[in-house]
Amino acid sequence: MAIDENTVRKVARLARIALPEARVKPMVSELNGILAWIEQLNEVDVEGVEPMTSAVPDAKLPMREDKVTDGNDPAKVLANAPKAEDGFFVVPKVVE
């Protein structure tokens, strides 16, 4: 399953990374190198094997009581905002 230039452009778009045209070709060859190496996983017999989704065996996610444990600290929340005003994040216009 080799990747072509259009796939790289499409996936970079999905990942929201502006890929300069000059990086497309090198990225194609780097990704194909990595994917070719990964192909060896096809040799493994995985028939009937449950996918492993967690490194913690048989762990059920713990549930906590549904109550507010923190909050009411807008100054802390906004402390690292690139742009903030009157207790809000300021972001580029979303709706025309």
Place this chain on the structure above:
Amino acid sequence: MTELTSLTLAAALDGLAKKEFSSAEITDAFLKAIAAANPKLNAYVVVTEKKARAMAKASDARRAKPKAKLGALEGAPLGIKDLFCTEGVRTTACSNILGEFTPTYESTVTANLWNAGAVMLGKLNMDEFAMGSSNETSRFGPVVNPWRRGNADDRLTPGGSSGGSASATAADLCLAATATDTGGSIRQPAAFTGTVGMKPTYGRCSRWGIVAFASSLDQAGPIAKTVEDAAIMLQSMSGHDPKDSTSLPAKVPDFRKACARGVKGLTIGVPREYRADGMAPEIEALWEKGVEWLKAAGAKVKPISLPHTKYALPCYYIVAPAEASSNLARYDGMRYGARVTGKDLLDSYEKTRASGFGEEVQRRIVIGAYVLSAGYYDAYYLRAQKVRRRIADDFRAAFADVDAVLTPATPSAAFALGEKGGDPVEMYLNDIFTVTANLAGLPGISVPAATDARGLPLGLQVIGRALDEETVFAVGAALEQAAAFKARPQAWWS
């Protein structure tokens, strides 16, 4: 009193307890050593001098009180990998995308250390978002290994991603350091710098407040000068945390005590699949020496088989980038970090992420997005998760017969900065012996055991059962004792 910096953590704690010196004195010695060495080694990206002095003073004041209630790390100056959020101290994961991000909260692991009385010297350099094996992907430039090849002055990598933690510990710029390990990022740099690196069981340390890379693999641990020091560090770093739902509600045993257990009656497995084709003869010889040492110390050694070993790295390079592409989606330049404003919202996202992420991080995000995308999910991601189960099952079967597994830590000694640049896969192969423990969630330690022909350190790795760090420490300490590794880098940096 510069010799204070060369103490082990255990000896320093002892000296502090006996009031042979104060925390202010040893902290001052480290700050002076850092000021002299950092321009050459680039291990620290932030030195928190004021905070360090204040914390040391507070520790001395606690100790001066009658009936003082003291912590297990009281007054000990430590370095912190830049992946741990530290309140009021810039934390960037050594990525441009985090700009001047200054957390308003403290990670659980570092909070545990401060509660135990430790002193923070500063933040340590690392590969960007912990993605790398040579520290060359850091926004602040690479860390330099204090070790050199004989008399040659080539700058060598300290390994990665915890290269700053390893270099600082090896060069006596902290008593010990925090680090993290997703595929080998504690153990490989420890092996490259003649230090001890311990990755505990997944879930032993809370991940809360640690910048996420691959959440099902990331685990914090220490880099230290000795096995006992690593045990002391891990003791304070560990513990259940309700803020991390994958943190294990398990009792933390006495790790330091376990170091003295010895290996009599233990059975150690030697996995034949780790004998990789083209293994350097020095590595193979060291591995055999390790077997002899453990036999001489009273352990039984037997060959075992971990048949899916060769699939671990390719499996990792699907699972880790997939999780990374999902975790790193949060960096959109809107709520924190550096924003690049484009012509509209989408353009802002794309420009922000293109300028904020380095090449290796971008590559992994794109791979991750690809293996998770419609039409490829089953062929790549789902298959990798099944192979991961096979790898974990290999270990489970092996641990029915053996108490721990002995392997080399790395396929080579430290290489030169810039030596491995062209082919990403070549760099990835650094983690060939370490990555299995991450996939299976098992504890693993790297212990310095010998030097190669050019005088560079080499490490042995011990992998144990889940939540059995005690045996890992016991075997690690036995190797350390038998190896009697006393080599030190020449202090060309001070």
